[in-house]
Amino acid sequence: METLIGVFEQQLGLEGVWALSAAYSVCIGSLLGFITVYAMFAIWMERKVAAHMQVRMGPMETGAWHGWAQSIADAVKLLFKEDIIPSQSNKVMFWIAPAVVFCGVFAGFIVIPFALGLQIADLNLGIFFLISIASIEVIGVIMAGWASNSKYSLFGAIREAAQVVSYEIPTATALLVPILVVGSFRLDDFNLWQEANGWLIFHSPWMMLAGLVFFISSLAGCKRAPFDLPEAESELVSGFHTEYSGMRFSFFFLEEYASMFVASAVMATLWFGGWTIPFVDMSTWTDPDSFGLSDVAVTSIGIVVLLAKTFFFIFVQMWLRWTLPRLRVDQVMTLGYKYLVPWGFVALVMTAIFKYYGWGWFPN
Amino acid sequence: MGAVRDYFGNIASALTTTAKGMSVTLHHFRNEPPITVQYPFERMNIPDRYRGLHILEQDKCIDCHLCAKACPVDCIEIEAIHHGRTLEWKKFTIDYKKCIFCEFCIPPCPVDCIHMTTEYELATDNVDDMTEDLLSWTGLRPEDQFAIEASEAKKAGKAAPTKAATAAPEGGGDDDDKAAKIAAIKARMAKKS
Structure with missing residues (x-):
């Protein structure tokens, strides 16, 4: 972001607020483009993964090769559909709820380091920002559920509120564990630390436990199966977005897949080394002595590595979705409060002890 | 604990x-x-004895109506005019709106001329298309005409006409001379013994 502002000020001669707004537009535009393309790909991937796990084929016709254009066709269809607003709904809230939901996740993207220095905002409280901004999504969902004036929507929204508020505790606790070891809230620090020392997941068994707790609670945060109670097709029609259609509905869809990406990217960054490759020091690659690669090439490699790790976790999320049945409401609460919260704290305390005595598989 | x-x-x-x-x-x-197939382009294997749409071997059929009588839902309608043994076909339709694919029409056939195929696609946007005509020809074929004229000629004691002479089909043929008929039967019996 700062680099971009500098470029606009020096190269194009823009000043102050103009350079700032130009840089903002470029960042937001590229991020929106990325999320849209990613979401289309992820939806196609989800359908193919689901199909092959059920020994089916999935979309095969749209586009020549394995139905690759199915998501594009669906998006075009959703864009041209009529925007139906229930007459008894609270119109203002109904209008802005999809935007609020999407904004919460969209803001999460700006702190993710895609490669060394390639993040929109290099916040030194990046993880804290991520946890806080992700909660905005819940407000949007509750708005959607309430404004729809439908019992199914309201039930979905209430479930979402209960579930997300409960699972923010284990999420935050589990996120504190790597923070404790690395000693920073800044996301790029985790990448640099892991480039020097090795993946954090192999730091100690308690780090693995924290990773597991984070992954499970991030599933609940993303409303992914087996925690998809807010949608719960078999009980609540479609949950909080029952009354939505067309473009507004597609925003909820986009938000779900975007939040999957954020959760997986955080998982990859904090526990699995982010854009770094194990046992490889990428910072030497720009030297003429080793590979002599340009900065752009190294950055692209970093992006590819992070995307590979992220897509692995997205695949695991899809894999779980087609393996596990949906939990009951009381089971969700039991899992959250009786299992994940205590074990998150155990992982936190034990890691603190390990760090104090310098134990662990690679001492820092 | x-x-x-x-x-x-x-x-x-x-x-x-x-x-x-x-x-x-x-x-x-x-x-x-995947165990599924891309349906309109490929199909699953269907057992040979699947009860699908009917097929008629029209040149074997003797217009005995046994299939129509066996049908529990009366969906088969047959019309033909007999010229001796030669049949002038009017219609042989199966109404698939009624048909229950029970296969009761197959066993009674004395000449084994009606069969069920593995074809199962019935969907149509026109109700009239649900009634299918199994005939591959209607009326008389040239060879039927030839056969009729040959038998008539035989009855009359003439030589069989050439095919070229029977290009113009003649209507009717029911006006058989009874005496000639009996004579023909007698001649055949005599030949046999």
């Missing part, structure tokens, strides 16, 4: 059953090819 054992037992069973389930789905994902 029971509650503690339950607690850790729950954790253990949750982890093991999840791992087990994930291994099953992964096995499906990686090792099992």
